[in-house]
Amino acid sequence: MGTGKVEKVAAIVIALLVTVLSFLQVADWHSVGIYSHCHLSARLAYPFFHANLFHALLNAWCLLSMVFIYKVSLLRMxxxxxxxxxxPVDTLGEFLPLDSPTVGLSGVVYALFGTISFEVARKRYFQCWMLFYIAVGFIFPNTNAWLHLYCYLCGFIAALLNKPINRKT
Structure with missing residues (x-):
């Protein structure tokens, strides 16, 4: 396959998976969601489960948009x-009410948003919108804005540490 085709296929497969899984009726969100003291299986599975079809489609669209617009490698995903x-829901759970389970691909999406921070054309504009989206997450109920903030900052720091240094000689 050519450059970026593997990543695009992987993103399409993930998008289809989360969309199909959104039709499943989950009896107990604690079995597939991330929360303080959750099982490892729930921690690994929570990005693929969504509360409803709209939630799944929104996250899938964001993932596909980034992979198709930017050079997002499999390693970056x-x-x-x-x-x-x-x-660190166990650590943050000591300070924040993180007992209700969180599901969704948005943590992965926000981490990817952070990693492209220095690749976007209009960096200040992008950062202002990211600040807005994270702030809105704190306003809406049933949105884990702390997860969004954590993932975005981790992605941003990784991008900052891997940013090429321009030397003036």
Whole structure:
């Protein structure tokens, strides 16, 4: 396959998977959601389950948009997934009410948003919109804005640490 085709196919497969899984009736969200003291299986599975079809389609669209517009490698997608599933809900749960389970691909998406921070053409504009989206998450109920903030900051820091240094000689 050519450049970026594997990543695009992977993103399409993930988007289809989360869309199909959104039709499943989950009896107990604690079995597939991330929360303080959740099981490892729930931690690894929560990005693929969604509360409803609209939630799944929105996250799938964001993932596909980034993969098709930017050069998002499989390694970068794996990094974003790792960031999302390692969110320290046990530590933050001591300070924040994180007992209700969270599901959705948005943690992965926000980590990817962070990783493209220095690749976008209008950097200040992009950062202002990201700040707006994260702030709105704190306003809407049933939105885990702390997860979004954590994942975005991890992606942003990774992008900052991997940003090429321009030397003036």
């Amino acid at each position: 794996l990094f974003a997934y790792t960031v999302a599933v390692t969110m």
